[in-house]
Amino acid sequence: MASTDIKxxxxxxxxxxxxxxxxxDLAGLEAGxxxxxxxxxxxxxxxxxxxxxxxPPLLAVALVVVVWQLLVWAQVTxxxxxxxxxxxxxxxxxxxxxxxLLEVVWTSVSRGLLGFLLSVAxxxxxxxxxxxxxxxxxxxxxxxxxxxxLPSVAWVAPAVIWLGxxxxxxxxxxxxxxxxxxxxxxxxxxxxxxxxxxxAGRTLGATGLRGTWFIVMxxxxxxxxxxxxxxxxxxxxxxxxxxxxxSSPDLGLGLGQLLENGRNNADMPGIxxxxxxxxxxxxxxxxxxxxxxxxxxxxxxxLLVKN
Amino acid sequence: xxxxxxxxxxxVEVGHAARIAHVSKSFAGPTGAQxxxxxxxxxxxxxxxxxxxxxxxxxxxxxxxxVAGLDRPTGGSIETPGGRPALMFQxxxxxxxxxxxxxxxxxxxxxxxxxxxxxxxxxxxxELVRLGGAYGKRVHELSGGMRQRVAMARALAQxxxxxxxxxxxxxxxxxxxxxxxxxxxRIWRETNVSVLFVTHNVRxxxxxxxxxxxxxxxxxxxxxxxxxxxxxxxxxxxTAVAELSVEIxxxxxxxxxxxxxx
Numbered sequence: 001m002a003s004t005d006i007k008x009x010x011x012x013x014x015x016x017x018x019x020x021x022x023x024x025d026l027a028g029l030e031a032g033x034x035x036x037x038x039x040x041x042x043x044x045x046x047x048x049x050x051x052x053x054x055x056p057p058l059l060a061v062a063l064v065v066v067v068w069q070l071l072v073w074a075q076v077t078x079x080x081x082x083x084x085x086x087x088x089x090x091x092x093x094x095x096x097x098x099x100x101l102l103e104v105v106w107t108s109v110s111r112g113l114l115g116f117l118l119s120v121a122x123x124x125x126x127x128x129x130x131x132x133x134x135x136x137x138x139x140x141x142x143x144x145x146x147x148x149x150l151p152s153v154a155w156v157a158p159a160v161i162w163l164g165x166x167x168x169x170x171x172x173x174x175x176x177x178x179x180x181x182x183x184x185x186x187x188x189x190x191x192x193x194x195x196x197x198x199x200a201g202r203t204l205g206a207t208g209l210r211g212t213w214f215i216v217m218x219x220x221x222x223x224x225x226x227x228x229x230x231x232x233x234x235x236x237x238x239x240x241x242x243x244x245x246x247s248s249p250d251l252g253l254g255l256g257q258l259l260e261n262g263r264n265n266a267d268m269p270g271i272x273x274x275x276x277x278x279x280x281x282x283x284x285x286x287x288x289x290x291x292x293x294x295x296x297x298x299x300x301x302x303l304l305v306k307n
Numbered sequence: 308x309x310x311x312x313x314x315x316x317x318x319v320e321v322g323h324a325a326r327i328a329h330v331s332k333s334f335a336g337p338t339g340a341q342x343x344x345x346x347x348x349x350x351x352x353x354x355x356x357x358x359x360x361x362x363x364x365x366x367x368x369x370x371x372x373x374v375a376g377l378d379r380p381t382g383g384s385i386e387t388p389g390g391r392p393a394l395m396f397q398x399x400x401x402x403x404x405x406x407x408x409x410x411x412x413x414x415x416x417x418x419x420x421x422x423x424x425x426x427x428x429x430x431x432x433x434e435l436v437r438l439g440g441a442y443g444k445r446v447h448e449l450s451g452g453m454r455q456r457v458a459m460a461r462a463l464a465q466x467x468x469x470x471x472x473x474x475x476x477x478x479x480x481x482x483x484x485x486x487x488x489x490x491x492x493r494i495w496r497e498t499n500v501s502v503l504f505v506t507h508n509v510r511x512x513x514x515x516x517x518x519x520x521x522x523x524x525x526x527x528x529x530x531x532x533x534x535x536x537x538x539x540x541x542x543x544x545x546t547a548v549a550e551l552s553v554e555i556x557x558x559x560x561x562x563x564x565x566x567x568x569x
Contacts, residue, residue, distance in 0.1 A: 026486065026489050026490070026493070027437055029486055030437055030452075030486055030490070031437075033450070033452060033482065033483060033486060034438075034450060034452070034453055036450075037450030037451065037452060037453070037483075196396065196398055196400050197400065197402060199377060199394075199396075199400070200394075200396065200400035200402075202377060203375055203376075203377065203391070203392075203393065203394040203465075204413065204414050204417050204461075204465065205391065205417040205418065205465075206413075206417055210417065214413060214417070215402070218402070218404040218405075219402070219404070221404065297404075300404070300445060301403040301404060301445070301446075301447065302403065302445060302446065302447025302448070303403075
């Protein structure tokens with residue numbers, strides 16, 4: 001259909017007089033060009049996604065478990081040092097039957113998510129200020145980048161002394177770990193906004209706060225999301241550090257304490273279980289929340305190129 | 308001709324869409340202040356189509372930025388009585404996080420058009436650039452020519468009396484550019500908008516404009532002006548277009564040659 005449009009619509013190049021282009025011809029010509037030029041965008045079918053994205057990591061995990069089991073069978077070391085996969089599984093089963101498994105996971109996850117949300121609430125305006133105000137950037141930009149390389153476990157001791165053994169101390173450690181990542185992500189996102197968008201925004205009347213809201217923030221979204229993703233990872237790591245070091249009956253049992261209890265009781269399957277659960281939560285949140293969000297943003301902007 | 312952009316009575320009746328008076332611009336350079344534009348005086352009448360033509364370094368984009376209000380002149384004054392001019396770039400400058408339709412709606416929103424009217428108005432503007440079905444399309448799903456047409460619709464959404472165009476078709480292939488020339492002429496006549504169009508392409512300038520203004524380079528000064536008395540719609544291959552283009556090209560080359568003489 002496109003080809004007939006073009007034949008009927010196109011005046012031969014060079015051979016046309018001033019009256020060669022009638023309005024209908026132009027519309028037809030344009031429709032033909034559009035049809036020829038338009039970019040075809042299609043999505044990967046579900047089966048292919050399963051085959052190419054889901055299967056490989058599952059195989060990798062299976063392989064690790066198999067090797068682990070082989071090492072246990074080969075008795076490379078004493079079983080108090082290397083518990084078998086089934087012992088860890090039983091340990092999880094015990095906790096499940098006692099009803100504590102989900103409780104322990106939820107204690108940590110809820111702390112981690114709340115701490116993360118607080119970090120977003122603080123890191124976002126902070127990042128915008130650093131990105132947009134030259135003096136603030138010069139003043140605290142380097143410190144903010146530097147804080148990212150400071151292990152947040154360093155903050156646990158002062159946090160306990162300042163705030164005591166309670167949830168506020170946990171949140172303080174999370175904030176100190178995650179806020180710099182989130183703010184820095186936003187700063188680099190803003191820095192990468194093409195100047196053309198800012199100029200286009202200004203000619204449309206988006207200046208000042210309206211410019212920030214309508215142009216800068218959405219344009220910086222990919223960088224911001226990367227910062228959020230890293231911010232979550234830092235939140236989670238900071239929380240685990242805090243939970244392992246600061247234990248008190250008032251704090252409730254989280255994954256970090258579970259790990260610490262395992263150490264105190266020389267319960268290797270319990271330690272393995274705690275490590276696996278910490279890892280599992282970190283991966284699950286990333287896989288369920290951040291990856292889909294990131295992919296959606298990139299795909300909708302045509303930045304996710306299929307190869 | 309039906310005025311589809313705005314009702315004529317909404318418009319302020321003024322003698323000019325842009326009045327550029329004795330404008331100069333200099334930038335700080337390695338050897339002191341560098342004069343880029345020197346004493347430019349130019350009026351664009353309401354509904355007039357003017358092209359600014361010049362070799363690279365003549366400051367034509369700088370002048371357009373000044374008129375758009377993105378930068379301030381060092382001397383002289385610029386008036387645009389019809390409000391903030393709309394500006395189209397060589398790159399489409401559409402926002403990739405919005406669909407074609409939402410890009411236009413953002414312009415409407417920033418202009419203060421109420422929410423209830425935005426969708427209809429955006430659809431109408433897309434219809435005007437013959438992209439009726441593209442409302443929900445993402446920028447990356449559109450071809451280069453379609454993107455420039457959406458950009459044109461977004462510029463028209465500002466409802467400004469003056470449309471500034473900074474080599475908007477320079478990055479397009481010849482076939483598409485040719486078609487967009489026809490489109491631009493049609494839309495200009497339908498909407499009565501004034502256009503100040505910057506290009507280095509002589510034939511494009513003659514194909515489109517009622518008046519061609521030639522700028523000399525370093526510093527940019529108005530070197531010459533032609534009124535184009537060829538009936539629209541023109542074709543870029545028309546003999547009359549070609550003849551005037553030859554004359555203008557001669558002048559342009561003369562301007563460029565002067566720079567090789569010291």
